Amino acid sequence: MFCKNCGQPYVTDQAVMCVKCGTQKGVGNNYCPNCGSPTPQGNQVCMNCGIALNNGMYAPMGAKSKVAAGLFAFFLGCFGVHNFYLGYTGKAVAQLLITLLTCGAGSVITGIWAIVEGILILTGSINTDADGNMLKD
Ligand SMILES: [Zn+2]
Ligand SMILES: [Zn+2]
Known part of the structure; x- marks a missing residue:
């Protein structure tokens, strides 16, 4: 690279x-x-x-979907699903562990965290996956 x-x-x-x-x-x-x-x-x-x-604004073949990532963040974000999807594995594991190790209590934190990231993804502030590939709309 x-x-x-x-x-x-x-x-x-x-x-x-x-x-x-x-x-x-x-x-x-x-x-x-x-x-x-x-x-x-x-x-x-x-x-x-x-x-x-x-x-x-050119997105490569097989680019990951911005909308899918945003929806994952809103609905499954406390498990880090949107970050697993985009390849940000470290962040994803952190969100998953915070939620699981607190028996769900930490999902208040990870849920808000994920919603913020979901908004950043949908507004284009986060517009690449972990490999630096553009997300498609
Ligand atoms: Zn440089
Ligand atoms: Zn070259």
Whole structure:
């Protein structure tokens, strides 16, 4: 994985932001995240390695649904289902454990947490999954 803003490789694939320029993972459209070669703005495919670039509002094939993630957050959010769906496993497990280990009492906390995330997902403030892929509407 390469930073889409400055083209530097990430230290690990799990990195959530670029340590060189401080840009969030998946943000920017100057470089290919797969091979790190420069990508002219507006290109939807890397001319070097051929992968689809998630520039602008372009969602990749198999993109996860924003609406589905939002509904999971509202109805099953205290179990972290929306975060499991989007691949944010650490956050999902935390929500699941808080709810289960408190015999449901913690669902007051995780429920509110999930509803906030559901709103962020539906309003587009959270618009990528854990791999940095755009969510489709
Ligand atoms: Zn960078
Ligand atoms: Zn490439």
